[in-house]
Amino acid sequence: MRIMIVDDNKAFREATKHFLSRNTEYQVVAEAENGNQAIELFYMKKPDLILMDLEMPGLNGMETTKLLLKKDQSVKIIAVSNYQEPQYINDVIEAGFLSFVNKNNITDHLEDAIANVLNGKFYLPKE
Numbered sequence: 001m002r003i004m005i006v007d008d009n010k011a012f013r014e015a016t017k018h019f020l021s022r023n024t025e026y027q028v029v030a031e032a033e034n035g036n037q038a039i040e041l042f043y044m045k046k047p048d049l050i051l052m053d054l055e056m057p058g059l060n061g062m063e064t065t066k067l068l069l070k071k072d073q074s075v076k077i078i079a080v081s082n083y084q085e086p087q088y089i090n091d092v093i094e095a096g097f098l099s100f101v102n103k104n105n106i107t108d109h110l111e112d113a114i115a116n117v118l119n120g121k122f123y124l125p126k127e
Contacts, residue, residue, distance in 0.1 A: 003048070004045060005030075006056075008033050012103065017031070033056070034059060039059075049077075050068070052079055065079075065096055076098055077096070078097065099124070101113050101125065
């Protein structure tokens with residue numbers, strides 16, 4: 001599975017990439033630090049899945065996701081954020097994300113989120 005990580009925090013991107021590298025089925029093919037870069041890399045690298053931070057300077061994750069889905073409805077995008085408020089989760093669902101994972105416990109839920117998304121199911125950790 002070809003994965004792109006979109007997050008303005010380089011340390012988070014590196015840690016997530018390292019975590020994903022433990023599974024030989026995952027290949028991180030691109031990293032972007034903002035929405036504009038993510039859109040450009042999406043068309044160049046054609047990832048199967050995108051892990052998208054929601055709060056980034058410039059084009060944020062919500063807007064980036066809407067733009068990507070407008071061009072390609074088959075793209076699978078998992079929201080990654082520190083925010084967990086119920087209204088925020090509703091906004092994530094309405095924007096078209098297929099899953100939500102909190103950055104604080106991403107290693108506990110990311111693989112479940114990926115598996116669910118690939119099986120056409122929405123994933124939201126219980127907490």
